[in-house]
Amino acid sequence: MLRLIIADAELQTVPENMAKDKAIRNIAEKNHKKPSEMLLDSNYMHTSIERFFPGESNRRGRPDIIYIFLEMAMESILNRDKMLEVYVHTRDNYIIHINSETKLPRSYNRFQGLMEDLFKKRSIEYNGNELLSMKDGNIVPFLKGLDGKTIALSPDGNDSSLSGIISNNNLNVVIGGFSQGDYISDIYGNFPAYKIFNQELTIWSAGMEVISEYERYTKLIK
Structure with a gap:
């Protein structure tokens, strides 16, 4: 997983x-x-x-990059084969779980409406199946409670190839959910961080590369 x-x-x-x-x-x-x-x-x-929030207008308020990332991840072969779990931790310490069966809206405006409903209701269900859930949670204890190996991606991390990072079937990969700056949470103080390219990547391109490498590692695709 x-x-x-x-x-x-x-x-x-x-x-x-x-x-x-x-x-x-x-x-x-x-x-x-x-x-x-x-x-x-x-x-x-x-x-x-x-x-x-002077000086933060290029970082705060970026639901669009989460939308692009989720569209990519939820449509991946890995997710369709039930081998991917996706969580989104927010700056206000909410943790969102996206059910692998969730079909996200194709329209960004509809995605905004869906997220606004989630913040209000804390759960989105359809036919008795919980598609999205939100709970309070600090990211570090949450990550330490997960099974498997946990690593973070960062342009300031240690140089590594993806094949070197993905060497475990049970793997948790942390990606920053922001377009500018660095982690606010104490990720570096608790988990190893790696750089997989010589330039900074968008969260969806980093996620896509990780998913693709994991699909090859598990021989889901050749």
Whole structure:
């Protein structure tokens, strides 16, 4: 089993201190939503994010990169063969589990709505089957509670080939869920970190490479 864990993902609803911002309220009114129940999205809220969190507007509010990653992972051969588990840990210490049978919306707007429902309800079910679940949880204890070997990917990690990293059938791979900066959680203090390319990768390209190598390692594909 390969487990991919996205750590410190910039996936959150609009923080309470931003809910009364005029621009945020205008967006909420246009979409017939409460400000505090909307996903924070820098594509639409960049100026407001910079106003409340100076210097963080290029990192905070990036549900789009989680969307792209999940579309890739859930459609992989590995996931279709029930050999992949995916978790998303957010900066506010929520841990989201995505059932391997979940069919995510093809539309980003519909994905936003799905995540907003999840933050509100903590569980999304269909025909009695829980597709998405959310619980409170610090990433380090969560990772230490998983079976198997745990490693992290980082452009600042030790140089390694993917074939050198993936040498265990029961493997947990941590990937940063942000477009800028570094892990907020104490990943480096608890798990070995590796660099698999000489340039920084997007989370979906890193995830794709790991999944593909694991498929070859397990001989799921040749």
